[in-house]
Amino acid sequence: MNAVSAVAAPFDVERVRADFPILAQQVNGHPLVYLDSAASGQRPLAVLRAVERYETHYHSNVHRGVHTLSQAATEAFEGARERARRFLNARSTREIVFVRGATEGINLVAQSFARSRFAPGDEILITGLEHHANIVPWQMVCEQSGCTLKVAPIDRRGEVDLGRLLELLTARTRLVAVAHVSNALGTVVPVKRIIEAAHSSGALVLIDGAQAVPHSAVDVRELGCDFYAFSGHKLYGPTGIGVLYGREELLEEMPPWQGGGDMIRTVSFEKSTYNELPWKFEAGTPNISGAVGLAAAMDYLEGLGVEAVAAHEQRLLALATAELERMPGIEIIGTAAHKAAVLSFTLRGCHPHDLGTILDSEGVAIRTGHHCAMPVMTFFDIPATARASFGCYNTEADVRALVAALGKAREVFG
Amino acid sequence: MDLKDLYRDVILDHNRRPRNFGALTGADAQADGHNPLCGDRLTVWVRLEGERIADIRFEGKGCAISTASASLMTEAVKGKDKAAIQALYEQVHTLLTHQEATADASLGKLAALAGVSEFPARVKCATLCWHTLNAALERGADAVTTE
Numbered sequence: 001m002n003a004v005s006a007v008a009a010p011f012d013v014e015r016v017r018a019d020f021p022i023l024a025q026q027v028n029g030h031p032l033v034y035l036d037s038a039a040s041g042q043r044p045l046a047v048l049r050a051v052e053r054y055e056t057h058y059h060s061n062v063h064r065g066v067h068t069l070s071q072a073a074t075e076a077f078e079g080a081r082e083r084a085r086r087f088l089n090a091r092s093t094r095e096i097v098f099v100r101g102a103t104e105g106i107n108l109v110a111q112s113f114a115r116s117r118f119a120p121g122d123e124i125l126i127t128g129l130e131h132h133a134n135i136v137p138w139q140m141v142c143e144q145s146g147c148t149l150k151v152a153p154i155d156r157r158g159e160v161d162l163g164r165l166l167e168l169l170t171a172r173t174r175l176v177a178v179a180h181v182s183n184a185l186g187t188v189v190p191v192k193r194i195i196e197a198a199h200s201s202g203a204l205v206l207i208d209g210a211q212a213v214p215h216s217a218v219d220v221r222e223l224g225c226d227f228y229a230f231s232g233h234k235l236y237g238p239t240g241i242g243v244l245y246g247r248e249e250l251l252e253e254m255p256p257w258q259g260g261g262d263m264i265r266t267v268s269f270e271k272s273t274y275n276e277l278p279w280k281f282e283a284g285t286p287n288i289s290g291a292v293g294l295a296a297a298m299d300y301l302e303g304l305g306v307e308a309v310a311a312h313e314q315r316l317l318a319l320a321t322a323e324l325e326r327m328p329g330i331e332i333i334g335t336a337a338h339k340a341a342v343l344s345f346t347l348r349g350c351h352p353h354d355l356g357t358i359l360d361s362e363g364v365a366i367r368t369g370h371h372c373a374m375p376v377m378t379f380f381d382i383p384a385t386a387r388a389s390f391g392c393y394n395t396e397a398d399v400r401a402l403v404a405a406l407g408k409a410r411e412v413f414g
Numbered sequence: 415m416d417l418k419d420l421y422r423d424v425i426l427d428h429n430r431r432p433r434n435f436g437a438l439t440g441a442d443a444q445a446d447g448h449n450p451l452c453g454d455r456l457t458v459w460v461r462l463e464g465e466r467i468a469d470i471r472f473e474g475k476g477c478a479i480s481t482a483s484a485s486l487m488t489e490a491v492k493g494k495d496k497a498a499i500q501a502l503y504e505q506v507h508t509l510l511t512h513q514e515a516t517a518d519a520s521l522g523k524l525a526a527l528a529g530v531s532e533f534p535a536r537v538k539c540a541t542l543c544w545h546t547l548n549a550a551l552e553r554g555a556d557a558v559t560t561e
Contacts, residue, residue, distance in 0.1 A: 351477035383453035
């Protein structure tokens with residue numbers, strides 16, 4: 001499969017854009033300016049073609065048939081698992097569980113790992129910048145097991161207060177669950193330091209990597225985390241597929257969380273025995289085409305070079321930040337020293353929802369709202385922000401279109 | 415779709431200077447409204463004389479459409495009875511959701527909301543205040559949401 005476009009340095013964004021047919025369209029009479037990749041990235045042709053080839057040539061159920069299509073589908077599905085293992089540099093494919101997305105991965109750990117072994121007196125530690133997907137599953141575990149949720153605060157720049165986090169990390173802390181990159185603010189969290197501190201204190205660590213994997217190479221062994229979850233669609237792959245990485249010895253001792261086909265070895269009415277890793281956690285027919293598309297997305301991103309993409313996005317972020325800082329009435333929310341390609345802001349006198357409508361009328365797609373991070377909004381005492389986020393296909397012209405559309409919003413609400 | 419149709423001068427004016435804004439002392443009923451999608455929140459207070467709204471005020475944080483709609487609503491319903499308010503709401507709802515709908519003269523300034531029908535994602539912003547008023551009239555202090 002030749003999913004990789006060789007892109008010579010310097011980063012040739014026009015060649016990248018040619019790989020994304022969806023970008024070449026008009027929206028409301030203007031060329032589409034897609035600045036919402038933090039919500040969902042677009043898919044390159046390599047992904048679309050891999051999925052199409054699967055659907056038109058060898059779709060079948062996996063792990064079940066002796067016929068040719070089933071074997072081809074199984075090979076592709078398990079090949080995608082090996083691709084994901086390499087992507088994360090995990091030790092073994094036994095540590096790669098396919099899930100619907102980061103949300104399901106976190107819920108799996110919450111229900112299979114935390115729920116049965118945490119008790120009153122135990123603590124789960126998260127931070128003030130988490131997405132709801134890394135808050136609510138732990139609140140559910142706390143209700144179910146009687147353990148307590150602790151929150152390490154953030155500061156006005158949107159950085160995790162590491163000092164407070166270390167204070168909250170005690171012998172009672174069983175698990176630290178933290179985002180690698182904040183979806184609402186763009187903050188890159190120093191997870192390696194947090195992992196080291198948590199481990200010295202005897203706690204395990206789950207990293208919500210949904211916003212990190214499109215912007216940085218992730219090596220779970222180098223990080224030393226115990227669990228790492230991410231979604232395919234933020235990575236230029238399909239929706240409905242994601243990966244939960246878990247250290248093998250932890251996954252081994254965890255009970256299945258859903259029962260059904262594929263996750264069993266034998267079933268009788270008296271007792272069933274479970275399949276081995278990782279299939280123990282994959283009840284039911286999985287998202288095969290999604291896994292095929294995800295593998296193609298990983299090929300694509302690594303073909304561009306994750307570091308080259310990140311450097312390109314950082315140039316756009318710096319340009320957009322400088323432009324917006326110059327605009328009267330704009331306040332940038334989230335000014336951490338290290339940020340991924342996410343720019344959250346407000347415009348005085350113009351609610352983010354109105355801003356979103358005005359920008360859309362100019363063809364500029366941004367996200368507005370609380371970004372599933374309501375505690376972050378509460379911390380900054382705002383109902384919502386407008387958020388522009390950048391991907392491998394964005395250009396300086398996109399930044400200029402954003403700035404021009406913001407000018408229009410200021411005219412309307414001036 | 416035309417932005418000028420959505421953000422008409424009346425809308426921008428009522429957003430900038432909302433009428434009947436701030437708590438109503440001596441209210442008989444109040445309700446809180448919340449649109450979880452965009453975070454809009456508002457409170458509506460009413461003072462009743464029988465079936466008639468003698469006074470109404472609101473307060474809240476929201477987008478221009480939500481704020482202007484609430485402001486226009488308070489002006490429109492003051493002095494009306496529940497049956498007339500229900501009839502008015504049905505007219506407004508038709509205006510917000512049907513692009514071909516034309517504003518009846520009886521709508522008065524509420525006709526400025528006609529542009530919302532071109533922006534389906536924004537209909538909930540404009541209806542939040544009406545749902546909240548309805549809750550205040552029907553159920554007293556219970557909160558409502560548009561979800």
